[in-house]
Structure formats: structure tokens, C-alpha cells
Amino acid sequence: MIDVQADAFLKRINTPQTYSLHTRQAYASDVRSFVHFLHSSAQSVPTLKDFTSNQVRAYLDQQRQLGLQSSTLNRRRASLRRFARYLQAEGLIQKDPTRNITTASLDPEAAPIVTTVFTPIELQQLDALMAVKPHARSWRDRSILALLLETGLMTSRLVDLNVNDFYAEGKRLRLSDQIGDEYRTAIPASASVLQAYLERGRPELAAPDEGALFVSQMGGRMSRQSVWHMLRKWGQIAKIKAEVSPRAIRNTAVSHMVEAGRTTTEIMNLLGHRNLHSTEALIRRLKAAKA
Numbered sequence: 001m002i003d004v005q006a007d008a009f010l011k012r013i014n015t016p017q018t019y020s021l022h023t024r025q026a027y028a029s030d031v032r033s034f035v036h037f038l039h040s041s042a043q044s045v046p047t048l049k050d051f052t053s054n055q056v057r058a059y060l061d062q063q064r065q066l067g068l069q070s071s072t073l074n075r076r077r078a079s080l081r082r083f084a085r086y087l088q089a090e091g092l093i094q095k096d097p098t099r100n101i102t103t104a105s106l107d108p109e110a111a112p113i114v115t116t117v118f119t120p121i122e123l124q125q126l127d128a129l130m131a132v133k134p135h136a137r138s139w140r141d142r143s144i145l146a147l148l149l150e151t152g153l154m155t156s157r158l159v160d161l162n163v164n165d166f167y168a169e170g171k172r173l174r175l176s177d178q179i180g181d182e183y184r185t186a187i188p189a190s191a192s193v194l195q196a197y198l199e200r201g202r203p204e205l206a207a208p209d210e211g212a213l214f215v216s217q218m219g220g221r222m223s224r225q226s227v228w229h230m231l232r233k234w235g236q237i238a239k240i241k242a243e244v245s246p247r248a249i250r251n252t253a254v255s256h257m258v259e260a261g262r263t264t265t266e267i268m269n270l271l272g273h274r275n276l277h278s279t280e281a282l283i284r285r286l287k288a289a290k291a
Contacts, residue, residue: 002046006035009086030079033225034059040229048087053097056080060101066155066224066246077101115289116248117255118240123149125238137217139201141230144214146190147173148246152253154272155224155246161213163202168195175270185270255286 010028013019019027037059038046060073068076081098088096118126130142148158157175165174171191172184187194206212207219214222228246235244242248250271257267268279 002035002038002048002051005048005087005092006031006083009083012086026075027079027082030076031083033076034080036225037062048093051084051087051093051097053100056097056101062228066228114245114247114251115285116242116251117286117290118242118248118252122240123252125240126234126244129238130234136201136204139197140205140214141234143190143194143197144227144230145249146193147187148249149253149256150187150190151185151270152250152257152267153270154250155227157272159212159214159222159224159227162211163198163213164211166194166198166213183269251286254282255290258283
């Protein structure tokens with residue numbers, strides 16, 4: 001198991017004389033994040049054989065899709081490089097999987113622009129698959145998909161939601177705009193699925209006194225990464241050709257909003273964009289890809 005080697009590495013560097021507390025915390029966060037990624041994406045318990053260049057690239061690309069900045073991506077790469085050198089020194093691996101991964105390849109501006117928009121049939125496939133799995137996580141996942149499709153929320157805003165942000169009677173969701181002012185947006189399409197999750201799924205998952213709307217199987221607030229993994233997993237099970245990611249779901253939501261006649265300002269507020277130009281540019285890209 002790669003977990004054992006990761007723990008040994010973190011124990012080795014946990015010396016104040018060699019590394020500052022900040023550096024040690026960064027190494028621990030980055031290496032554990034990568035190990036978690038391997039566990040989520042592997043078909044079996046990951047080992048050092050899974051520490052490959054392709055997996056490192058896939059991990060960093062996933063982190064980029066989650067919205068991490070170049071500085072954080074470069075730090076994650078540096079941490080994995082330090083981990084690889086430790087493994088080489090211990091004779092556990094021969095080649096450094098990070099050696100050909102350059103700084104330029106981690107630039108978010110250089111990343112291909114995702115313009116995937118799912119068809120109604122693909123969305124029905126996903127929803128139907130989740131609906132036939134009668135367990136707590138399926139109720140949660142189905143409500144997340146429905147809410148993302150209706151609102152186009154950024155994953156960071158989604159996981160920040162609390163139970164008291166949902167008003168079941170009025171079918172509304174409380175959000176905050178870019179300057180922190182609260183407002184409520186109608187969610188008629190996803191309210192019933194969200195209510196079903198609160199009644200049938202969340203009680204089984206949430207730890208006592210947990211206020212988060214969407215909780216993990218550990219009982220605490222879900223992370224952006226766990227939402228990404230969840231969507232990708234369902235997409236693979238449903239055999240959807242394009243990767244089911246938060247970005248692709250967001251694109252689909254924007255397309256639906258445009259078709260429904262929502263104003264650019266309304267879409268901007270839901271997406272969390274700082275200005276209309278970003279929203280207009282996204283709409284243009286999606287229309288061009290569809291043409």
C-alpha cells in the first residue's frame with residue numbers, strides 16, 4: 001500500500017531542524033491529497049506501482065479543474081517530487097514519476113477549455129441510475145446533481161451550503177453574491193430531490209450537530225474533491241462518453257439557463273463570476289461549441 005510509504009515519508013520529514021512547520025504541513029497535505037486521489041480512482045488498493053507519471057498528471061489536472069491556482073499546483077508537484085526522491089533513496093522506485101511534468105503544463109491558462117454539455121438522454125441516464133440505488137449516498141448524489149444542473153453553482157459554493165440555507169416551503173436557496181450580500185434564488189426543479197435527501201439520506205450520513213447540507217460518509221462536510229470523484233464515478237458507471245465533472249455539469253446548467261431566457265446578470269450571480277465579461281465569454285464558447 002502506498003499509504004505505508006507516504007506515512008513513512010511524512011514521519012521522516014517531521015523534524016523541525018530540517019523543515020519549517022509550514023513546509024511539513026504542506027508536504028503532508030499534498031501527499032495525502034494525492035494518496036486519496038489514488039484510492040478514489042484505483043480499482044484496488046493503490047501501491048507504489050500506481051505512482052506513475054500518468055497518475056500524477058491526472059491528479060494535477062483534477063486539482064486544476066477544482067480551481068486551484070498555479071502556485072498551489074506547483075507546490076503539489078514539488079511535494080510529490082520530494083516524495084519520489086525519498087522513495088528512490090529507499091530503493092523502492094527506480095524512476096521519478098514527476099520528472100517530466102513541467103511548470104508550463106500546470107498553467108490553468110494553458111489548460112484546454114472544457115465545453116462539454118450533456119444531452120437530455122445522458123442526464124436521464126445519470127438520474128435514473130442514481131434513483132435505483134436506494135442508499136443514503138445515492139439520495140445525496142442525486143440531489144447534488146439536480147442542484148448543480150439548476151443553479152450552475154461552483155463546487156466551492158455547493159460544499160459551503162448549510163442545511164439552514166435551504167427553504168423547503170418556498171423552494172429557495174440562500175446564497176451570497178461577490179460582495180457578501182445574501183439573496184435567495186428559486187430552485188423549483190431540485191427542491192423536491194433535495195428534500196428527499198434531507199429526509200432519507202442525510203440523517204444516515206451526518207454526524208451529530210453537523211450543519212453542512214451535503215455530508216460525506218464520514219459524517220462531515222463534503223470537499224470539492226469528493227464531489228468531483230462522486231460525479232466522475234457515476235459517469236463511469238452510466239458509461240457516459242465525456243467525463244462527468246463539475247465543469248461539464250456547470251456548462252450544461254448555463255446552456256439550460258440561456259435556453260430558458262435567464263439574463264446574463266442572473267447567470268453571472270449564480271455562477272459566482274466577478275463580472276459580466278466572464279459570463280458572456282463562457283456563453284459565447286458554449287454556443288460556438290454547439291454550432
